[in-house]
Amino acid sequence: MDSSFFLFLLCVSFAFFPGSIDSAKAKPRAFILPVSKDNVTLQFSTMVELGTPQTPVDLVIDLGGQMVWFVCENGFTSSTYRPVPCGSAKCGAAKGVGCVGCDGTPRPGCTNNTCGVYPYNPVNNSLYSGGLGEDTMAIFSTDGRRYMNISVPSLAFACGYNDQLQGLVNGSQGMIGLAKTQMALQSQLSAAYKIQNKFALCLPSGNGRGYMLIGGGRYPEDVSRLLIRTPLTINPVSTAPIYSEGDRSDEYFIDVKSIRIEGKVVSLNTSLLSIDKDGVGGTKISTVSPYTVLHSSIYKALVNDFIKKAAAKKINRVKAVAPFGACFSSKKIAGTKTGPAVPIIELELQGNGTFWRIFGANSMVKAKKDVLCLGFIDGGLEPRTSIVIGGLQLEDNLLEFDVESSTLGFSSSLLLHKTSCSQSKAMFSYPD
Structure with missing residues (x-):
């Protein structure tokens, strides 16, 4: 650096x-x-x-x-x-x-x-x-x-x-x-x-x-007002490589209630969204996973619904490019300030009407010339965590992890508001 x-x-x-x-x-x-x-x-x-x-x-x-x-x-x-x-x-x-x-x-x-x-x-x-x-x-x-x-x-x-x-x-x-x-x-x-x-x-x-x-x-006024807050949830069983019996996880989990595409709820096994007594399931946030990794059944349901919504927008599907399962021709996909004009994915979080919206810049990957792929990965049938939100989905989103109050503040895409993480990096102000 x-x-x-x-x-x-x-x-x-x-x-x-x-x-x-x-x-x-x-x-x-x-x-x-x-x-x-x-x-x-x-x-x-x-x-x-x-x-x-x-x-x-x-x-x-x-x-x-x-x-x-x-x-x-x-x-x-x-x-x-x-x-x-x-x-x-x-x-x-x-x-x-x-x-x-x-x-x-x-x-x-x-x-x-x-x-x-x-x-x-x-x-x-x-x-x-x-x-x-x-x-x-x-x-x-x-x-x-x-x-x-x-x-x-x-x-x-x-x-x-x-x-x-x-x-x-x-x-x-x-x-x-x-x-x-x-x-x-x-x-x-x-x-x-x-x-x-x-x-x-x-x-x-x-x-x-x-x-x-x-x-x-404080963040810049035009950024701080964008923050929506949701509780951080506790996984009762440690996810660390070495831990003692009774240790809780030290990672950051959130409570995803549902997944929607263009406002339509994806039909999936909702029990996977909860953390069980053995610490299995739920949703955590990761900076080392390049893309969001999903339990196989969640992944298949998301991809199937995304493909249907993309077809309704006249977006043509093409041969998949590993490791992605759904790829599309980019020739007829328009560009917007939030990236490619593809179906919007929404994570419904704990809190009435609380949604983390994922636009094209955070959902699509340029796999090769004229090909865009949905940037989510199949994590198999027995992952420890059902949803791991990865780096692509975090980019140009302001995320505030408040350990004291156990809350997450999130902005969704800053691109929607004509700014980005690179543009706002030093615009801080502090109370007297």
Whole structure:
């Protein structure tokens, strides 16, 4: 990831908040991180600076990740790095398991009597035992008057291994976890600076730059008024790769009541939309799944109804292009401000008349020349979660995850309102 977003913020700072930037005297009220999309892996990543001296580190964003982790074994050195001792309070907060040690020269990722944790990469399903450490992390922030580059002390992260980078964006060195855990990035920043435990994601499309906003504040008036709120639901059984009996899931689930296409309810087994006592079913949101993945029976019902509605619009179906099951000729599909003019998909959520609307830009994928495919994937007959809302469906949607109130705020497509995540990335204002 390049530094253009950071330079942009600095320009905004001097233009609108004149005067010197003295981060030592300011109390951060929110933290801002740039977000970019890799058009090969379709993953979203951000950049932070770790350690002393500061080392730029690109990290893939994992909404369901329990912690921050990156590979320390590639020459990372820092005079401010400290291993977290096993048995310490911070180790307990990280749900550390035992101690790890190392026979080599002490360095980040190779220390004795260190809290053992399990950094996880869901893309290649790799899980290793690693040591928990803490160091400074430089992140852009604001105190309501200016933007600053704050050096956050004692931010905890796990040291992963090179094998865990397989499948991630080329050049990335780990992942930023944003789950409802004490070691997730937003939770650590919230605890350290007494700011609200919530964060917003605005994921870009194409080559644009989006943002992550951690903490309080207001969005631009024309964007904030678009947010519709729905409760985050609790999955009673953990979906983490390692957990203890009785642990709840730390991922973000919402209650989908029905799916509609052009206003018509899709006929499906509604029991799949609920989470059972074993933690199976329901709907969660993911930033590492490129497309929405559906239980096979839901997928087939959605695709069949979509094809019928597309035919009514004189949209011609063509041979499918893997991994998609429904593809169409784009020659007679008109373009609109929200993407291709195809049938609108609606997720009915908890709350009277609450709908997440998915327009063409978030439902269709250009598979090859003159071919657009419905960007949903068949997840088989026995998935752990019935609906996993993926990256394509999240792009250019403002999503606010309020961990304290357990609510999700969502805008549906910003394109409908003549803006996007790239266009509105630095337009924040804060109360006095």
